[in-house]
Amino acid sequence: xxxxxxxxxxxxxxxxxxxxxxxxxxxxxxxxxxxxxxxxxxxxxxxxxxxxxxxxxxxxxxxxxxxxxxxxxxxxxxxxxxxxxxxxxxxxxxxxxxxxxxxxxxxxxxxxxxxxxxxxxxxxxxxxxxxxxxxxxxxxxxxxxxxxxxxxxxxxxxxxxxxxxxxxxxxxxxxxxxxxxxxxxxxxxxxxxxxxxxxxxxxxxxxxxxxxxxxxxxxxxxxxxxxxxxxxxxxxxxxxxxxxxxxxxxxxxxxxxxxxxxxxxxxxxxxxxxxxxxxxxxxxxxxxxxxxxxxxxxxxxxxxxxxxxxxxxxxxxxxxxxxxxxxxxxxxxxxxx
Ligand SMILES: *Cc1c(COP(=O)(O)O)cnc(C)c1O
Numbered sequence: 519x520x521x522x523x524x525x526x527x528x529x530x531x532x533x534x535x536x537x538x539x540x541x542x543x544x545x546x547x548x549x550x551x552x553x554x555x556x557x558x559x560x561x562x563x564x565x566x567x568x569x570x571x572x573x574x575x576x577x578x579x580x581x582x583x584x585x586x587x588x589x590x591x592x593x594x595x596x597x598x599x600x601x602x603x604x605x606x607x608x609x610x611x612x613x614x615x616x617x618x619x620x621x622x623x624x625x626x627x628x629x630x631x632x633x634x635x636x637x638x639x640x641x642x643x644x645x646x647x648x649x650x651x652x653x654x655x656x657x658x659x660x661x662x663x664x665x666x667x668x669x670x671x672x673x674x675x676x677x678x679x680x681x682x683x684x685x686x687x688x689x690x691x692x693x694x695x696x697x698x699x700x701x702x703x704x705x706x707x708x709x710x711x712x713x714x715x716x717x718x719x720x721x722x723x724x725x726x727x728x729x730x731x732x733x734x735x736x737x738x739x740x741x742x743x744x745x746x747x748x749x750x751x752x753x754x755x756x757x758x759x760x761x762x763x764x765x766x767x768x769x770x771x772x773x774x775x776x777x778x779x780x781x782x783x784x785x786x787x788x789x790x791x792x793x794x795x796x797x798x799x800x801x802x803x804x805x806x807x808x809x810x811x812x813x814x815x816x817x818x819x820x821x822x823x824x825x826x827x828x829x830x831x832x833x834x835x836x837x838x839x840x841x842x843x844x845x846x847x848x849x850x851x852x853x854x855x
Contacts, residue, residue, distance in 0.1 A: 523635035526670030564647030572601030581843030636671035679807035680721035697757030744791035793827030
């Protein structure tokens, strides 16, 4: 089967193998290689009834030199450990996580898109309670799976801005809730708001803190940053998912001479930013054209011509250059497969 690398979207495509590891009797088993996309699951698995589940998302890139590079795999392994703290799931040891990811990429190497396509291989580790419970208790058995699927470049027509909307009737997570963990339930909780935003012509909802609705939290399932006075500013909040892309952008921002601030960002401060963006693995940076405050009929405009600002563009290209191996990896972010 020939893959049309130029027209890949962000969807699921079957690849050759997935990697699995099971936890039972208080220990992890051996890594297993499967070519079947389906699993057999107990009808009372805690993942199905009580949402014991977490996942990760990372990417592998083929360089000009033909080498395949995985970006910040170790940080994703650590974040999945954190999600297990929040959901009382068995912890996937870092070594098992990394070995499974490497194996999944190696065995599916023919699905890593060529350098020229601007596409990449998306890697999806997922962990869930597979053992049965009817009372609300954590499972005693868990399944960890890594599958991969090739995905196209996020921006088909080039790096472009999109609009977001603030709607105070929706929250993504509770003030002392699960927002800081990468769990499926947060996504289920965001689907209605996301649909509403899409119907109104926005790329997603821009969330404020659930308690006071005064501070910026996240934009859809991405972190927010704003740029002003030569400073990269990103919100601090107990309900934000710590984005590895955001962490990387903060390092690069300092390197190109910006100040970096991680602090509460009041919603009115949006009017002072020169540039704004959403960041995450899928798009690296999704620059924001404007944010409409739906409830107060205010518009915060960041781009007049649909073009991203100069600093967002610079950060975007710099991070991508490291991921594809065009620039040296001076931070030890890359694992060459
Ligand atoms: C995964 C995720 C992000 C982005 O994190 P990256 O590590 O940069 O991909 C941001 N917000 C939420 C809610 C997420 O689930």
